[in-house]
Amino acid sequence: MQRLIGLATAVSRAGAWFGGALVLLAAAIVALDVVLRAALSVTIGGSDELSGYALAIASAFAFALALLDRAHVRIDTLYAILPTRLAALLDVLAMAAMVALACFLALQGWRVFAQSWTLGARALTQLNTPLSVPQALWVAGLGWFALVACLLLLRAVMLLLKGDAAGVARLIGTRTAAEDLAEERAAQRVARGGGA
């Protein structure tokens, strides 16, 4: 089970890199468009539309990583003062809510995709993109998010039944500012080549 979560994390991290690269690529296209427009008064067109797709696909694939890294915001004012066992119960409840949200979103996303697919809907733009193409990638990201949420809930419930409240907190508890900071510093060290 823990290995499965490790695998999901690795895949989600790769998904986030892919998403980040996609955002950067879209940024480059948008910037090129601005420069061409200002310098030569020509436009490559469609950069707006492409950047919209980039945002949708990249964020859908990053939802799962944010979940695994416990980055989805929770108000922990009361949570923080509860005993560990009660807090673990709230953690599981929060993850259950996330599962509901993710599945609902994936399902409704699927309906949007299915409709575009059957109607052969195209964007009313210059590019005339068949909408089902970007929507398929988007729904795939949402589906992955739902899958990871279910996996985490399952694991958390198992830990809770074993009475491992600390394990639940490590898996899906809210993040403290200290954790955020430690990560921020670690990332800066990595970026600078091992703290040199």
Place this chain on the structure above:
Amino acid sequence: MIAVAIGILVGLLVLSLPVAAALMGLGLTLDILYSFLPLRRVLGDTAWGVSTDVVLFSIPLFVMLGEVMLRSGIAERMYDAMARWLGWLPGGLMHANIGTCTMFAAISGSSVATAATIGTVAVGQIRAQGYNERLFLGTIAAGGTLGILIPPSIPLIIYAALTDTSIPQLYLAGILPGLILALLFMLTVVLACVVRPGWGGRRPRVTWAERRAALPDLLPPFAIFVAVIGSIYAGLATPTESAALGVLAALALSWRLKALSLAMLRAVFEGTMRTTAMIMLILIAAYFLNFIIGSIGLGRMVTEAIAALGLTPMQTVIAIVLFYFVLGMFMETLSMMVATVPLVMPVVLSLGLDPVWFGVLMMLLLETALITPPVGFNLFVVQGVRERGPVKDVILGAAPFVGTLLVMIALLIAFPGIALTLPQALR
């Protein structure tokens, strides 16, 4: 209906449900209880619409811009340059804390990143130079809040998206209050150090030659700010396009500083997407809730209920400020704005208040929320950088700056022109 809605929202949030799930849960419940047609079927289309909104594409771009700048090592150089230029004032390096935060605010939207970076450089100086520890920590916590007021600010983009307000107008409106607030923060330090000279520590001795030598380190962030903001007002680019230009400029800069590497890019991508995912999920839920609230007429009911109280516009504004001040003590800032704007905005508009002006007021209230206990994110981050002593020191050190923020809020209410002069002049 109002009481039910607020009750459900508070209940879900107190249970520490993820904010996105709480907003979505409220939307669904309202839909089931009060709507004739099942409105929840629009969620898919709402989600796709929000996710492909070109305006919102500026969010990952500005997050990425900040991440790149942060990992390029420019912050340390900026701090050193600021120390040389502002260190002579009573309060010494504390002005460098605020000054660097101000400049950093102009290129980054992240308070954690700003406070972490500047805190790490600065905290070692407290004992070495004999500063009052509390006030010193307070300047870092308070300076870090400037990021959400001075453009390009991510909370400002989110406000613009939720309320359908112009981003260029909001950016212009944020500049002057941001600078005035930074000056007021510095004035607070000067006053404190004039009253208690012992708090000021040793001031660095710097020659003019050393000051001039440090100028090139202040130039790149300034250039990026001008490129991003300038390209919007020169009519060359939309806010999203200017953000894209900013990202490429930042990458070019970090390449020149020899900070660009594959490991660095991976860290940038991961950080960018994690933050973006968190914001986008909340936004999808918020748009959905916004739609439900509009469809079942809840916004109008709140407006009528407020009107029935018979308050003058000024009294209503003061009530709104008090509401956010108290709420901000207990709630994380982004969630606070997203959860309340759908209900508060109809009231604001019905009073005939300018949504651009209110946006700036909202940012000031969010800044206050970042440094008011018991839940003030910047307080915790600064305490984390410090790694010793009680968090009480940071809370007390930030307290004078809460006062400064309240003064700024009063000024903005008394003289709306502080925010509105620039946008009106360039309209």
